[in-house]
Amino acid sequence: xxxxxxxxxxxxxxxxxxxxxxxxxxxxxxxxxxxxxxxxxxxxxxxxxxxxxxxxxxxxxxxxxxxxxxxxxxxxxxxxxxxxxxxxxxxxxxxxxxxxxxxxxxxxxxxxxxxxxxxxxxxxxxxxxxxxxxxxxxxxxxxxxxxxxxxxxxxxxxxxxxxxxxxxxxxxxxxxxxxxxxxxxxxxxxxxxxxxxxxxxxxxxxxxxxxxxxxxxxxxxxxxxxxxxxxxxxxxxxxxxxxxxxxxxxxxxxxxxxxxxxxxxxxxxxxxxxxxxxxxxxxxxxxxxxxxxxxxxxxxxxxxxx
Amino acid sequence: xxxxxxxxxxxxxxxxxxxxxxxxxxxxxxxxxxxxxxxxxxxxxxxxxxxxxxxxxxxxxxxxxxxxxxxxxxxxxxxxxxxxxxxxxxxxxxxxxxxxxxxxxxxxxxxxxxxxxxxxxxxxxxxxxxxxxxxxxxxxxxxxxxxxxxxxxxxxxxxxxxxxxxxxxxxxxxxxxxxxxxxxxxxxxxxxxxxxxxxxxxxxxxxxxxxxxxxxxxxxxxxxxxxxxxxxxxxxxxxxxxxxxxxxxxxxxxxxxxxxxxxxxxxxxxxxxxxxxx
Ligand SMILES: Nc1ncnc2c1ncn2[C@@H]1O[C@H](COP(=O)(O)OP(=O)(O)O)[C@@H](O)[C@H]1O
Ligand SMILES: [Mg+2]
Numbered sequence: 001x002x003x004x005x006x007x008x009x010x011x012x013x014x015x016x017x018x019x020x021x022x023x024x025x026x027x028x029x030x031x032x033x034x035x036x037x038x039x040x041x042x043x044x045x046x047x048x049x050x051x052x053x054x055x056x057x058x059x060x061x062x063x064x065x066x067x068x069x070x071x072x073x074x075x076x077x078x079x080x081x082x083x084x085x086x087x088x089x090x091x092x093x094x095x096x097x098x099x100x101x102x103x104x105x106x107x108x109x110x111x112x113x114x115x116x117x118x119x120x121x122x123x124x125x126x127x128x129x130x131x132x133x134x135x136x137x138x139x140x141x142x143x144x145x146x147x148x149x150x151x152x153x154x155x156x157x158x159x160x161x162x163x164x165x166x167x168x169x170x171x172x173x174x175x176x177x178x179x180x181x182x183x184x185x186x187x188x189x190x191x192x193x194x195x196x197x198x199x200x201x202x203x204x205x206x207x208x209x210x211x212x213x214x215x216x217x218x219x220x221x222x223x224x225x226x227x228x229x230x231x232x233x234x235x236x237x238x239x240x241x242x243x244x245x246x247x248x249x250x251x252x253x254x255x256x257x258x259x260x261x262x263x264x265x266x267x268x269x270x271x272x273x274x275x276x277x278x279x280x281x282x283x284x285x286x287x288x289x290x291x292x293x294x295x296x297x298x299x300x301x302x303x304x305x306x
Numbered sequence: 307x308x309x310x311x312x313x314x315x316x317x318x319x320x321x322x323x324x325x326x327x328x329x330x331x332x333x334x335x336x337x338x339x340x341x342x343x344x345x346x347x348x349x350x351x352x353x354x355x356x357x358x359x360x361x362x363x364x365x366x367x368x369x370x371x372x373x374x375x376x377x378x379x380x381x382x383x384x385x386x387x388x389x390x391x392x393x394x395x396x397x398x399x400x401x402x403x404x405x406x407x408x409x410x411x412x413x414x415x416x417x418x419x420x421x422x423x424x425x426x427x428x429x430x431x432x433x434x435x436x437x438x439x440x441x442x443x444x445x446x447x448x449x450x451x452x453x454x455x456x457x458x459x460x461x462x463x464x465x466x467x468x469x470x471x472x473x474x475x476x477x478x479x480x481x482x483x484x485x486x487x488x489x490x491x492x493x494x495x496x497x498x499x500x501x502x503x504x505x506x507x508x509x510x511x512x513x514x515x516x517x518x519x520x521x522x523x524x525x526x527x528x529x530x531x532x533x534x535x536x537x538x539x540x541x542x543x544x545x546x547x548x549x550x551x552x553x554x555x556x557x558x559x560x561x562x563x564x565x566x567x568x569x570x571x572x573x574x575x576x577x578x579x580x581x582x583x584x
Pocket of ligand 1 (some may be wrong): 021041048158
């Protein structure tokens, strides 16, 4: 049985004055996914999300939500979709409750009980009558998620919801996302510029770079498919080479400058190797397990999108 | 739709800036009226001395009607400024606050949101003009009582006390109609300018430029003049004439309506297509 596709983009593209911010993007998000949308800053994540939520018009291509084309059946397409684009901004002079009431009207009318339930869910009870002006960044971000949940959408799109939060705030949002996906059966599209963040919660993901799709699939498959290897910083180099040869470990590369080896071994074998090195009185400075996906992502992040 | 309008009105009237206009009127109108009342007859003797020889008046020509009439005459630039201050913020304010990103991702059409906001703008404009009317007329009559109204516009005219009340009512209806045009132009600027002063500067800029053309006695502008809305900013004052030239008023009202319609139509066209980048 094929999983239901809740979001599909077909050759989606957005052209700004001089260049393409997004081009030829084909995403498929299935019902029940926590879909990671990964890309360095400026890759085109927010631009894509703005198009999906009808804030901006695609220059080319199409978006389908729950089978409805966004361009011709906007209301139906967005009826079960909601989200938070970039940072959470509200009517600062109004209370959180009033903000949610006003947004609830636009979502088709949400009753008070439901609003209170959502306020409780995101952990803002007791503060709902305070003006949003008095809220911390983390509280606004949670209120941002709350407004996305008003109409009980099936697909929730969150654009870097953890940006600028402290570790505690990040954990709260992450737990909330996991709760929404696992217990409330929401499909979630979560964008981020950090692979580690996506890895923790997503089951499928897409990587976007300079507006174009670089990879898409199951997170595990993408991570496994990418080879594993280990970076070893140890010396003297001669002695290390000898031991590696004895153990039959292939050296992918060696950096003369830093004295760093890149080794073709599985993570499970590193303990054994380290022990051998230490026994041979080699100085071991660092043993770092690497995955090529991570490297690939680091490389595009370091080179930057612009 | 009614709930959308209600929410937009609510948003407007929970904002501080909305009360600035009311506050200024509440300050400035009593100030002018009390000062005028103190100056009293000095104010008017100059004109009446010449008149007194040829006419016979009932009571003093310096009275509440006269003060209220002077207020209407003096606020024709201030009221548009205060209206654009609030109406210009209706759409642009959402852009600067970043809240377009909250309201335009929902399954309500942009057209509905647009018209709810325009409705809220008109409601504000109505309340503002009504407030100005009630305060300025009410206080003036309270301070200086009734009497015949002296109108000097080119030629001097005295309207009998009993013939004045309806003129004020009708004049304020036309003033409201004029301010609706001002509000619509502000709304137009608000649809594409993404900061809070842009729509105010835009509206006042248009009014000032057009007024200059309207008022300058330059022949080159003659052909242009009847088509500019600023030529009808003082449409209300035509009601204080004898006989009232209803034909001219009708033309003016139509021009103003046309400008309102065009502004809102263009604003709508821009708004529903706009890329939200804020
Ligand atoms: N309004 C705009 N005009 C021109 N270029 C833009 C505009 N908004 C975004 N861009 C460009 O589009 C690219 C994608 O931006 P964005 O979608 O915000 O990336 P991300 O969210 O992944 O960080 C960037 O290179 C950015 O500079
Ligand atoms: Mg972004």
